[in-house]
Amino acid sequence: MKVALFVPCYIDAFFPEVGIATLELLERLGCEVVYPLDQTCCGQPMANNGCHDDAAATEKLFVNNFAGFDYIVGPSGSCVHHIRENLTAIPQTAEVTKVRERTYELVEFLHDIVKVKEFPWAAFPHKVGLHNACVTLRDLRTAKMSEIDEPAFSKPLDLLSGVRDIQFVTPNRPDECCGFGGTFSVFEEPVSVKMGYDKVNDHQNAGAEYIVSADMSCLMHQKACAARARLPIKFIHIAQILNGARA
Amino acid sequence: MKRIDHAEASSKFIKAKDHLDFHDQRLWDLRKKRDRESESLPEWQELRSLASAIKEHTLTHLADFLEEFERNAQANGVKVHWAKDASEHNQIVLQILESRRARTLVKAKSMLTDECEMRPFLANRGIEVIETDLGERIQQLDNEPASHIVLPAVHKLRTDVARVFAATIGTDAKNSDVHYLAESQRQHTRPHFLKADAGMIGANFAVAETGTVVVCTNEGNADLSMALPKLQIASIGIEKLIPRIEHLGVYIRMLSRNALGSPITQLTSHFRVPREGTEMHIVLVDNGRSERLGMADFWYSLKCIRCGACMNTCPVYRRSGGLSYGATYSGPIGVIIDPTFNLRKYSALPFASTLNGSCTSVCPVRINIHEQIYKWRQIIAERHQLPFVKQEAMQIAGKVLSSPKLYRAAVDAIGASVEHLPRFMLYNPLNAWGRQRDVPQAPASTFRRWYIEHRTKNGERK
Numbered sequence: 001m002k003v004a005l006f007v008p009c010y011i012d013a014f015f016p017e018v019g020i021a022t023l024e025l026l027e028r029l030g031c032e033v034v035y036p037l038d039q040t041c042c043g044q045p046m047a048n049n050g051c052h053d054d055a056a057a058t059e060k061l062f063v064n065n066f067a068g069f070d071y072i073v074g075p076s077g078s079c080v081h082h083i084r085e086n087l088t089a090i091p092q093t094a095e096v097t098k099v100r101e102r103t104y105e106l107v108e109f110l111h112d113i114v115k116v117k118e119f120p121w122a123a124f125p126h127k128v129g130l131h132n133a134c135v136t137l138r139d140l141r142t143a144k145m146s147e148i149d150e151p152a153f154s155k156p157l158d159l160l161s162g163v164r165d166i167q168f169v170t171p172n173r174p175d176e177c178c179g180f181g182g183t184f185s186v187f188e189e190p191v192s193v194k195m196g197y198d199k200v201n202d203h204q205n206a207g208a209e210y211i212v213s214a215d216m217s218c219l220m221h222q223k224a225c226a227a228r229a230r231l232p233i234k235f236i237h238i239a240q241i242l243n244g245a246r247a
Numbered sequence: 248m249k250r251i252d253h254a255e256a257s258s259k260f261i262k263a264k265d266h267l268d269f270h271d272q273r274l275w276d277l278r279k280k281r282d283r284e285s286e287s288l289p290e291w292q293e294l295r296s297l298a299s300a301i302k303e304h305t306l307t308h309l310a311d312f313l314e315e316f317e318r319n320a321q322a323n324g325v326k327v328h329w330a331k332d333a334s335e336h337n338q339i340v341l342q343i344l345e346s347r348r349a350r351t352l353v354k355a356k357s358m359l360t361d362e363c364e365m366r367p368f369l370a371n372r373g374i375e376v377i378e379t380d381l382g383e384r385i386q387q388l389d390n391e392p393a394s395h396i397v398l399p400a401v402h403k404l405r406t407d408v409a410r411v412f413a414a415t416i417g418t419d420a421k422n423s424d425v426h427y428l429a430e431s432q433r434q435h436t437r438p439h440f441l442k443a444d445a446g447m448i449g450a451n452f453a454v455a456e457t458g459t460v461v462v463c464t465n466e467g468n469a470d471l472s473m474a475l476p477k478l479q480i481a482s483i484g485i486e487k488l489i490p491r492i493e494h495l496g497v498y499i500r501m502l503s504r505n506a507l508g509s510p511i512t513q514l515t516s517h518f519r520v521p522r523e524g525t526e527m528h529i530v531l532v533d534n535g536r537s538e539r540l541g542m543a544d545f546w547y548s549l550k551c552i553r554c555g556a557c558m559n560t561c562p563v564y565r566r567s568g569g570l571s572y573g574a575t576y577s578g579p580i581g582v583i584i585d586p587t588f589n590l591r592k593y594s595a596l597p598f599a600s601t602l603n604g605s606c607t608s609v610c611p612v613r614i615n616i617h618e619q620i621y622k623w624r625q626i627i628a629e630r631h632q633l634p635f636v637k638q639e640a641m642q643i644a645g646k647v648l649s650s651p652k653l654y655r656a657a658v659d660a661i662g663a664s665v666e667h668l669p670r671f672m673l674y675n676p677l678n679a680w681g682r683q684r685d686v687p688q689a690p691a692s693t694f695r696r697w698y699i700e701h702r703t704k705n706g707e708r709k
Contacts, residue, residue, distance in 0.1 A: 009648065012694045013658045014687045019694035023702075035698050041648040046641050048602070048621070050628030054645030061649050086621070134603035147560065147608035149286040173275070177562045181601030187637065188599055189679040190258040191566050194267075195601075196684070224684035 001114075003031040004066050006074035006103070008217075009041040015216050021239040022075045022106055028121070028243070029114055036065040044082035047089060048182050056089040063090070063099045071113065072103040075239050077136030077215050078182075080105040085139065106239060107142055107214045111155040116162070121244040123164035128241075129208035130156060130168065131199070131222070133215035134177050142214070146175050156214055156238055163241055171202035180221035196225035204233050214238045248592045250632075251574070253599040257567030260402075270402055271565040278559045280508020281609065294501055299613040301494050302550035305455075306540060312455040312488045313531065319458030320529055323520045330532045333363035340365060340447075340480060343528050344374055347478050349444030353436075355462065355469035356380040357449025358396055358553060359484050359532060362575045377439045379468035381432055388415040394569030396576065397506050397555035402568045436468075446472035448518070450483040451552065452498060456491045459519045460529065463502055463512040470516050479527040481518065485536050486549040498552055501611040506554040539587050544622045548583050550612040557606035557616055563599055572596060579606035583619040586627070594632035597623035658693055 003026055007019040026033045042062050046055035062083070066072045074080050083103045090096060110116045132154075136142050143154035160166055179185070179195025186192075200222050203211050211233060213219050219235045226233050236245065261267055285291045305312055317327045328343075330336035336359075344352065352374055360366065366376050366387070378387040382399035386392065389411045393399030400408065405423040412428055413420035416435045422428075448469045452461040460481045462469045473479050489495065503512045521527035540546045558564045558578030569577035574585040574593060582600060585593035597620045606616040627633060633641075647653045680686065692700075 007694050009654070009658070013661055014690065016690050016692055016694035016697050020697060023698070035695075035702070037695065037699070038651040040651055040654040043648070045648070046645050048624070049598075049637060049641050050624030050626070050633065051638075051641040051645065052625055052628070054641045056645075057649030058645060061651070134601065134605070138604035138608060145605075145608055146282060147605060149282075149291060175605075177601050177603035177605070179562065179601060181603075183637070183640075184598065184601050186679045188254045188257070188563070189682060190254060190261050191563050191599075192601075193683040194261050194566050195562055220687055221684070224680070224687065227685035228683055 001031045001071065002069065003033050003071045003073050004069035005033050005035045006039065006042075006066065006072050006079070007035070008074060008076045008079045010220065011076065011216055014220065015237070018075055018216050018237040018239055021237065021243040021245065022073075025239055025243040026073065029110070029116060031114075034069070039065045042079045042082050043087060043089065044079055045182060047082060047086055052089040059087050059090050062087070063096050066099050066103070067095050070102060071109065072099065073106055073109045074103070075106040075214065075237060076217065077105045077133045077140055077142070078217060081135045081139050105136060105140055105142070105214065107136070107156050107159060108140060110159055110242070111142075116159065119159075119162045119242050119244070122162070122242055123166075123244075123246070124241050125165035126209045127167045127169050127207055128160075128210045128212045129171055129203040129206055130154075130160070130174075131178065131203075131211050131213040131215070131218055132156065132175060133213060133218050134175075136214055137175055159242060160212070160238065166241070169203075169206040169208045171206040171208070173202055176202075178218050178222055180218045182217075185221055192221070193225060196221050197229055200226040200229065200231055200233060204231050208233060210234045210236050212236050212238055212241060248589060250591060250595055251572065251593060253567065253571050253573075253595050256571035256573070257599075260568040260571055261566065266402065266404060267566065269404055270568060273401060274559045274565045277506075277508055278556075278609075281505055281556055281559065284504035284508045284510060288500070288504075294497060295611055295613050298497050298501060298552075298611055299550060301489060301497060302612050305488050305490055306486065306546065306549055309485065309488065309540065312490055313485060315455040316453055316458055316488060317531070319456065321458075323458050324527070325458065325521060326526065326528045328528060328530045330530055330534070332534045333532075336363045336482065336530055336532045336534065337365050337368040339530050340482070341369065341372060341374070343478070343480060344369075344445055347444065347526075349374070349478055351375045351377070351439070351443045352445045352447055353377050353379050353439055353443040353472045353476065354447035355449065355464065355472050356383045356399070357447070357482055358393075358575060359449055359482050359534075360447070361393060362534065363482075363532070365482075377436065377443070379436050379440070379466075379472055380464070381429060381466060384432055384436065385411055388412070392570065392575065394577065395555060395558055396553050396580075402570065440471045440475050443472075443476045445478040445480065446476040447480045447482065448472055450481055450487045451502065452489050452495060453483050453487045454490075454492050454495065455488055457519060459492065459517050461495060462516045462518070463499070463514070464516070465513045467514055470514060473516075473518055474522070477525045479518075479521065479525065480530065481528070482530045482532060484532055484534070486551075498611075502552060502554055505556045505609065505611045535587055539584075542587070545583065545587065545619055547614050548580070548619060550614055551580055551584075552612060553580075554611055556609040556611065560605045560609050562603065562605070563601065567599070572599070579616045579620070580614075583616060583623060586623055590627065590630060591632055594627045595634075597627060655695070661689055
């Protein structure tokens with residue numbers, strides 16, 4: 001299975017270990033992984049601020065980088081959501097549509113396409129609280145949301161259950177937004193920070209040693225809040241645990 | 248007109264910790280009760296679809312249903328008036344009152360009359376208007392607009408209410424017992440009901456088939472407002488129409504469950520025919536609704552039944568309070584309606600959202616609220632209403648992120664600046680990220696550099 005690895009800009013710049021874990025994990029699972037070297041970003045930062053004209057060239061570059069692959073996989077739900085649902089600032093040629101349809105968020109790719117059940121190399125003997133990014137939860141629908149009475153399901157929990165010795169804790173408001181929201185975190189700083197502090201405290205009070213998520217952008221914000229609040233709680237991307245990280 | 252600064256207003260709201268914690272918890276409790284109540288009906292999702300479909304059908308045949316409603320109301324002996332905007336609405340109400348020499352008006356809750364700013368308009372013309380809904384009355388006595396469409400004073404603690412009542416209706420300032428306060432307002436309002444020249448209600452629903460105005464309340468104040476005065480007026484937004492009385496059940500089953508987590512409101516009152524010897528008027532108000540109906544991306548917002556569930560679930564609303572939106576309608580539904588009234592004034596509101604989508608998932612009529620918020624951002628950018636700083640930042644970001652070369656230079660510079668800038672420069676008031684959060688540590692290498700070193704031949708590009 002040939003997979004193009006999409007490493008979003010903020011992961012490239014701030015969290016290379018998440019990109020590395022994603023790459024190694026896909027390779028362990030038998031994928032042939034290619035990383036197009038000229039990739040930058042998906043265009044979401046501009047488009048989410050309404051600036052579709054400013055997003056167009058970046059979207060075009062993304063499509064140029066990733067055209068021709070069967071699968072495009074990235075460890076970030078909101079970027080994948082942008083590509084799949086909102087990459088519309090450029091003409092929708094057959095090539096663009098194909099790239100959009102073939103882009104997957106890492107958890108759904110592992111769960112739905114590769115159908116992995118076990119991660120025999122992975123053990124994580126810690127209490128973890130799972131954070132589902134809102135877009136991953138409510139738009140990509142990787143887990144049951146609390147607003148809808150539907151049978152319980154959770155793709156990230158299914159995957160993590162294949163990791164030895166891991167324990168889960170549940171905060172009071174498991175799927176309340178953490179307040180990152182892209183540029184919201186800067187332009188609406190007071191509310192963003194309050195939401196972030198509430199989120200990390202909720203997990204801390206539930207007894208979590210780690211907050212794990214498929215979305216590093218939420219974790220970047222939560223980690224920054226926890227550091228300032230001097231909470232001992234730690235943060236880890238789901239790819240790192242599944243790839244066998246030992247704390 | 249000045250742009251509403253939601254971030255600035257929310258910063259003040261957040262500083263009042265007791266109020267903030269109470270507000271957040273109170274509304275979150277309603278959200279949880281709403282979950283329990285909606286889960287008690289296995290057909291909840293079907294009801295949402297049905298409620299949405301009925302509204303969609305009504306809105307796409309609105310002119311017909313409005314005329315049917317008018318005919319049936321007239322046949323019931325009600326006088327029907329049409330108001331194209333807020334000012335016409337206020338003039339019509341004034342004319343009705345003046346024609347009967349009415350000087351006092353008791354009224355039930357109505358977002359529409361708030362939207363039309365009717366109270367100050369009438370007050371300036373010598374009409375005494377008494378709000379009879381408890382929350383709305385608290386806000387009236389405190390000279391503040393409602394902060395929530397169902398719970399107008401939800402941002403106040405009981406001690407705040409004690410202070411307002413002590414200063415205005417003479418209660419004991421030290422007694423903040425909720426029963427005492429509610430009973431005092433009740434006793435204070437009762438004589439107004441008895442002596443009022445006219446009464447007024449809004450509408451939750453208007454039934455075309457029968458000409459009925461339906462109001463859902465928990466206090467009985469709407470009933471008293473209609474049952475005592477000789478002159479009665481109902482102000483109705485034209486989007487409140489539903490075709491038939493049989494459709495009402497769909498909404499009644501959802502409204503209170505979704506709004507307050509209770510199976511039904513204490514009272515569901517149907518007003519159809521004027522009492523003997525009295526007269527009843529209905530004012531049908533457009534005030535921008537027809538224009539909204541013509542907007543391809545936003546007409547769906549007219550399905551709203553004003554349950555307020557999107558506000559209760561909204562993590563931003565709960566932490567910033569309704570008044571921070573500076574508009575009659577606040578929270579997620581306000582964010583998508585307000586720009587239709589004044590794009591510039593409300594241009595910051597669609598950015599007061601993380602696009603988390605919880606609002607969309609609780610909406611009883613399936614309005615795609617968070618998707619509309621996203622779309623409003625585009626319109627605001629296209630009409631050059633973004634703040635200059637953001638406009639500039641996005642242009643630069645667009646240039647850098649579309650060029651692999653510029654992007655790599657920028658990423659390398661982040662590492663250098665985070666490593667070398669002194670702390671006081673990283674954490675200064677201009678850096679909103681760093682005010683209450685730490686800045687991420689720049690790693691030794693980017694992912695790309697690692698990849699070239701570890702996965703390409705001789706560390707060179709394949």
